[in-house]
Amino acid sequence: MSAPDYPGTGLTMYLILGLVHKYCMATVVGGAKSVTNAMIACLKHHGGELRTGVTVEQFFGGGGRIDGVITDGGEEIRVRKAMVANLHPWDMGRMVPGIVKGIAARAAAVKLSEYGAINQQIALSERIQWIGGEAYDEAILVECMEPDWENFMRPFEAYRRNEFPYDVLQPLGGPQSNFDPSRAPDGMAALYLYCFAPYQTEDGWAVDKQRAGDALFDWFCKFTKNIDRLKTLKRLIECPEDHNRHSRIMRRGDIMGISMTADQLMGARPTPELSQYQIPGIDGLFLTGCTTYPGGLATLGGHASAMKIYQKLGINLKTGFTNY
Numbered sequence: 164m165s166a167p168d169y170p171g172t173g174l175t176m177y178l179i180l181g182l183v184h185k186y187c188m189a190t191v192v193g194g195a196k197s198v199t200n201a202m203i204a205c206l207k208h209h210g211g212e213l214r215t216g217v218t219v220e221q222f223f224g225g226g227g228r229i230d231g232v233i234t235d236g237g238e239e240i241r242v243r244k245a246m247v248a249n250l251h252p253w254d255m256g257r258m259v260p261g262i263v264k265g266i267a268a269r270a271a272a273v274k275l276s277e278y279g280a281i282n283q284q285i286a287l288s289e290r291i292q293w294i295g296g297e298a299y300d301e302a303i304l305v306e307c308m309e310p311d312w313e314n315f316m317r318p319f320e321a322y323r324r325n326e327f328p329y330d331v332l333q334p335l336g337g338p339q340s341n342f343d344p345s346r347a348p349d350g351m352a353a354l355y356l357y358c359f360a361p362y363q364t365e366d367g368w369a370v371d372k373q374r375a376g377d378a379l380f381d382w383f384c385k386f387t388k389n390i391d392r393l394k395t396l397k398r399l400i401e402c403p404e405d406h407n408r409h410s411r412i413m414r415r416g417d418i419m420g421i422s423m424t425a426d427q428l429m430g431a432r433p434t435p436e437l438s439q440y441q442i443p444g445i446d447g448l449f450l451t452g453c454t455t456y457p458g459g460l461a462t463l464g465g466h467a468s469a470m471k472i473y474q475k476l477g478i479n480l481k482t483g484f485t486n487y
Contacts, residue, residue, distance in 0.1 A: 164276030164359070164419050164459075166319035171425030188303050190342045218411075222246075222258050222448070229259070229448040242447055244476060247468065249452030251412050252421065252433040255442065263444055266436055273433045273454075276423065278322050279403030279416035281375055283356040286396040290352045291338050292388040300341060307386040308333035322361040327375050332382040334358040351396075356383055360403055362415045368404045376400035412452060419459030420452065432456045440471040449475075 165172050191197050203213055217234050224230040231241035250258065256267030293299035309315055314331050321328035337355040340347035347353040358379050364371045376398070384390045403416025412420050421433055430438045433454045437443075440450045451468035453459040473480050480487040 164278050164280070164417070165422070165424060166277060166316075166323075168316070168319075169277060169424065174425055174428075190303060190339050192343050193345055194339075194343075219248075219258075222248075222260060224260055224447065227261055227444055228446045245447050245449055245472060247449045247451050247472065249412055250450060250454075251414060252437070252454055253414065254411070259442060259445060259448070261445060262442055266434075266443060269434050270437060273427065274422045274424070275414060275417045276419050276421070278319075278359040279362045279406065280418050281358050281360040281372070281379065281403070282401045283354075283376055283380065284399045285354040285356060285380070286347070286398070287352040287354055287390060288394045288396055289389055290341075290350060291336075291354070291390055294386055294388055303339075303342060304335055304337045305386070306333065306335055307383050318359065322359060325361045325363050325365055327361065327364050327371055327378075329374075329378045332358065332379055334379045334383050336383050336386075356380065360416075362403045362417075368402045372400055372402045372404075375402070412454065420454040423458050428458060429456055432458060440468045441475075 206213060217236070219232045220235050221233040222229050222231070223233060223239070229242065229246055231239055232246070233239055252270035252273040255262055255270045256264075259267075293305065299305055309331060315333070317331045318328045318333060335357045337357070338352050339355055340351070340353040356379060360375070364375075377392075380392070380395075380398070384392075406413045406416040406418055414420075421427055427433060432438055437450065438456060440455060442448060442450070449468060449472050451465050453462075453464070455464065456467060457464045469483065470480065472478075473483060
């Protein structure tokens, strides 16, 4: 979620090369909700309870320990052994009693990504025929961009000015139904269309969202032989304001939670002193989610948090991890 000229982004190339050689690219059968549903089923199987539509407003405790939470409805929920929180660093000073002021201040100074995103989920009446030929049917994602550096950089420069560049765009198209036929009937397609976007636009996303979504889709269509607006059966457009409303963790619509730049990765995510999935001086509270290592995207990073929790609570890793 940074421009190509942002210092440190070259790390991504090394990361991607390693991942591609070690693992195959994959998509989830039935959509990403299948992962969520599987985790919910696992939680319930082990006696857990899922509650939705509830917001945690405050933690409570004392003496360097968190004892529970207070919800937006005023309910107190107490901790038995430990609490695991997907807590944005910006909220720590406000929500965590007893946190050291310096730790809270450094957490509040954590940077967001340079950009947000505008995403579209599109149902198409036909499978996509790429202008590049059938070889592109094997690509799980296709970048639809200008081939020269000047035009490549123009959108990023516009985003920095809170502008959406309607004349030069570079959406990323993923016809997921090519790899997961359950997502669309025979002969049709389910398309994920994604692009960077400024967190705000000059006229506001309430005005610009539909126009920007249309421009991105039209640009994408130029890279196909057969797709235009008439082939669209249904379309959902989401912009940074939508993402901000979806989740407290996506501040201003940052889908990574916080920046994924080199100074906020690995042992520095979200800050060096918070990188061990706990807040120094606070017991009973563990950190997880996209603001902790390994970061944003569907990395299933809770694995690392779980290992920390097992170790701190004296649970044998073999009881929960098959590779130990």
